[in-house]
Amino acid sequence: MKKKAEWPRKLRSYDWFGGTGKNAIMHRSWMKNQGLPADTFDGRPIIGICNTWSELTPCNAHLRDLAERVKRGVYEAGGFPVEFPVFSVGESTLRPTAMMFRNLAAMDVEEAIRGNPVDGVVLLGGCDKTTPSLLMGAASVDIPVILVSGGPMLNGKWRGKDVGSGTAVWQFSEMVKSGEMTLEEFMDAEQGMARSAGSCMTMGTASTMASMAEALGMTLPGNAAIPAVDARRRVISQLSGRRIVDMVKEDLKPSDILTKEAFENAIRVNGAVGGSTNAVLHLLALAGRVGVDLSLDDWDRLGREVPTIVNLQPSGKHLMEEFYYAGGLPVVIKAVGDMGLLHKDAITVTGDTIWAGVKDVVNYNDDVIVPREKALTQSGGIAVLRGNLAPKGAVLKPSAASPHLMQHKGRAVVFESIEDYHARINRDDLDIDENCVMVLKYCGPKGYPGMAEVGNMGLPPKVLKKGITDMIRISDARMSGTAYGTVILHTAPEAADGGPLALVQNGDIIAVDVPARTIQLEVSDEELAKRRAAWVSPVKPLTGGYGGLYVNSVMQADTGADLDFLVGPRGSEIPNNRDSH
DSSP states (O other), X not given: OOOOOOSSOOOTTHHHHXXXXXXXXXXXXXXXXXXXXXXXXXSOOEEEEEEOOOTTSGGGTTHHHHHHHHHHHHHHTTOEEEEEXXXXXXXXXXXXXXXXXXXXXXXXXXXXXXXXXXXXXXXXXXXXXXXXXXXXXXXXXXXXXXXXXXXXXXXXXXXXXXXXXXXXXXXXXXXXXXXXXXXXXXXXXXXXXXXXXXXXXXXXXXXXXXXXXXXXXXXXXXXXXXXXXXXXXXXXXXXXXXXXXHHHHHTOOHHXXXXXXXXXHHHHHHHHHTOOXXXXXXXXXXXXXXXXXXXXXXXXXXXXXXXXXXXXXXXXXXXXXXXXXXXXXXXXXXXXHHTTOSOTTOBOTTSSBTTTTTXXXXXXXXXXXXXXXXXXXXXXXXEEEEETTEEEEEEEOGGGSOGGGSEEEEEEEEEXXXXXXXXXXXXXXXXXXXXXXXXEOSOSXXXXXXXXXXXXXXXXXXXXXXXXXXXXXXXXXXXXXXXXXXXXXEEESOGGGTOXXXXXXXXXXXXXXXXXXXXXXXXXXXXXHHHHHHOOOOOOOOOSHHHHHHXXXXXXXXXXSOBGGGOSOOOSOOGGGOOOO
């Protein structure tokens, strides 16, 4: 257990506001134009509320209300709250893809915290990329922080049935193509899919990353699953405002919490909840920020023995409301601990161990959080495949895949770009059947750019009309956490970086063996060498602006797709403690 720091003591904000010098008087007087009394700057902790609120980020459009609840908690604990905005990465509307801007948002968070007079920070996020960007940026600064999620929406409802946001879109879209649903019915379902504030109520990336933040120890227990509009979401926001003040006094920082053991806990919890493959990228990137040695091999090793026990869409049938009412993530963490798969002594933002926060919780619905013997799959972690098609690895989510495709060999049907896919997928003369392997190129970090969520390619209508709902799909892209299917993603190196994926041609045979963790292009080395010699990248590189910086600096998926110059811990101090005044 970390020893608590002495209190009272001079805090970081004293460098701005303490004393009687000219600079301190200027800083205080400017802040006082907001009507602040003099004793605001008496040495009490100044708490930043780092808010990703935006009306262009629907998942986060309610965060202003939660910020007010955080402020109440900060005041109650004797701190002074100051709310500030950062770039909000909206998954549903931002082009070309939100993933391209995760690193930019993390830079914004990092420098906003480092350059301003705050002693601790409450991070407010929810939408897919806002949570990892907040954690990445804050971890790089390493002052006390706690995260509060916006929470999932209420269950989607349509014609008497629960429908999951995101997952229903993929499912209904395929049903329209197969003739099982009319376009009018599809449009009628639209309004019921997202009927309250909050993020997707499936175990998509937003709920996965909220779960990862809780499993890492960066939130109060129970944070991940509370619905956005449930009064208890406001309560945990207020309690987090109280807690951050004490964290500042204790000097409890991300570097104390984000240990290798914490990451291993999160990886195992991800397997237990059937979490999104996007968590692989985000946890790898976060580990890189704090100097923890985490790799794809850790994901594969730690996930093999973890059963998926959360019966939620897209892997199962329920939604986040039922998950919360059943007991939420603390029940899952306790179950992982009872299996002997949890580092119980890992420290959380509470200042206590992760086990202390979950050891007494109760499962109130064993159809939502199922016993181990009834698990959706007994090996629920992320499978990492390697071979001559993916020398640095590719990932697959077994809990969302079809068992009969776990060992499969088929003829490649290649789409040279996402535009090529859209142009040909619905054509009757497309030479494809359910035994083929669909291959999509140039959709990785550099290629798209930004590594779009297009890896779960919809099947061709000619296959869907036969009653087939799944085929193996391979790409260097990502997949929405709300999606499902036997989809192999994050192939590294990507095609645009000269990876072997770029060399695949129509008719090549691809062999996939998930139990053996292999993915092999059955083409001779000599033939591949000839193809490589003739290969010219079709991707036009971006120049100038953030796009140029991103393409020139982004790393590959196997290391988290962060920017290479952002990796490694940096600390909280501004250069030489300079003050321009």
